[in-house]
Amino acid sequence: MYVILVYDITDKKVAKMLKLCRRYLNWIQNSVFEGEISEVKLQELLAAAKLFMDKENDSIIIFKSRQEKWLEKQVVGKEKNELDTFL
Template sequence: MYVIVTYDITDDKRLNKVRKVLKKYLYWCQLSTFEGEISEGKLEKCKSEIFDIINFEEDSIYFFEVKNPKNIVKKVIGIEKNYMDNIL
C-alpha cells in the first residue's frame, strides 16, 4: 500500500527520534511529511516504534493509507524537495 505520513511533534528530541524511525520505512519528501510504498506488516511495526516515542498529550501523527496508489495525482508547485539527495 502507499502511505503518506505527516506529523507535528512539539519536542525536538522526540521529533528527531520519530524522523529517524520514519526514514527506515518511507521517503522523506518535506520537513514534516514522509511517503512511500510499505507493506501492512512494516507499517504496523513503524507505528509501534513511533507510539513508544511520542507524547500523546502533545504530539500528532497522521497516517493516510492509500490502497490504490493509481488514484493519487501528486502535483508540486515550486521546488520539489528530495532529502535523499543529501545522503552519500
C-alpha cells in the same frame, strides 16, 4: 499499500521520529513521508513511534491508498526530495 505520513511532534523528539520514518518511507518534506509499505511494517513503525510520543501533544496522520497510481500529487514550487526511479 501506498501511504503519506505526516507528523507533528515536539522539537526534542523530531530527530528520533525523522530517523524512524526514514527506515520505512521516503522523506519528501519537513515532517512528511511517502511510499509503499505493508500493513505489518506500518504497524511496526507506529508501535516504535508510540514508545516515545507524547500522546497529549504529538500526532501522526496517515493517508492510505491502494497504490500510488490512485493518488494525484501536485507539487508547487521546489520539490525538496525528488524520488529517483531506478530500473
